[in-house]
Amino acid sequence: MNNEVAMRAKGICKGFDGKSVLEDLSVSVSHGELLAIIGPSGVGKTTLLRILNGLLEPDKGKVYFMKEPLGFEHDCDLEARRRMALLSQKPYPLMKNVWDNVAYPLRLRDQKEIDKKVSDALEHVSLLETADRKASTLSSGELQRMAFARATVFEPEILLLDEFTAHLDPYNISVLEDAVDWYLKEKNAAIVMVTHNLFQAERISSSTAFLFDGEIIERDRTEKIFNEPEDERTEAFVSGEMVF
């Protein structure tokens, strides 16, 4: 199985209105790896994911997608963008029906066997019965499950998850976490999951990075980060003693 680095960010700096958010940050994720990025809110987790997805241009630094440098914003090449997906905290339906929403990325790519792919994707998040419903009638948990199906139906090699279960109930969280786990193993995908939920990071990630003060303070196997962190700031954060 291929365990190569799928995506690497190097020396990323990004600020807004003169205020620095990310400072010389480097991070990488490999195929078959679920990397959790933890850190207090406002630390720049979403900003980092948007840079990795090519949506936002860093002030400095580069992102390598399968070893090739990635363009940003209008220069982000379509081919690279079509091989990754970003699932955000607040999903936005683009079409009326659940089915059409999930078919959307396939239609963009003129893919074949749309019916089978869409129903498989819906099945994995237990949404097949809602296929014909209007997306606007879904509960927030169902909507996020639909968004997960939509983000994975085209089998991206890299999946970026931004607080993807925030404010959801335990049932929906477990359906979504199972789906992520399945996707990781089935597709040998590279997954970056941003979360401020420490339990979630501990539950499903294989490695964890602690983002603080604009940089990755520490990165290791999840078990190591949560049980024997090297840095005292990491220790304070994972033990819940860090005060913000």
Next chain:
Amino acid sequence: MTGDLLHVTLLSIFVSVSATLLASAMAVPLGTIMGLRKFRGREVIRTVTYTLYGFPPVVAGLLIYLLISSQGPLGSLDLLFTPTAMILAQMVLVFPIVTGLTMSSVSQVAEDVKETAMTLGADRWQTAKTVLNEARIGVISAIMIGFGRAIAEVGAVIIVGGNIKWHTRVLTTAIVLETRRGNFEYALMLGVVLLSVALFIFFILKRYQEKGVKM
């Protein structure tokens, strides 16, 4: 009398529908681009377009008149006092409305939709199409409002059309004429026809608001 009424009504529809469609064909793409892109001067353009909503029809008529009268730059085309001239004048009125309202309804949905579409692999053209589909209720309202302005105005068509019977007389200019002649009942009846025409066209457009586009 009835043949006359039919002609006046059909010409009204023809002129205003043509003006709305032709102006929208330019205004919707322009408004979409302006709503999608954040560029310097967007606020200025927005304010200017809003001001143009109140553009006086007589001034639009005057401008087109100067353009197509025999001494004007397009004088050789012999357009003065033709339905074509009336269409041109109404286009001047419809264009800023449809552009401005399209721009604001697109920019309302733009950020979320644009980013979602892009993360799912849409190219620029597909992104624009998706945004336009999300904004369609607003965009079709824009076209309706533009049409409403076109069919209801009188100043521009009377200047460049001349209110010539069987040739350039439309519902609004006929109302002016009949009122002046003291035929109030007939003028009122023309008013009712005018409203019905507008209502009929609105119903047709409304159906597209609900449908949406297949990607």
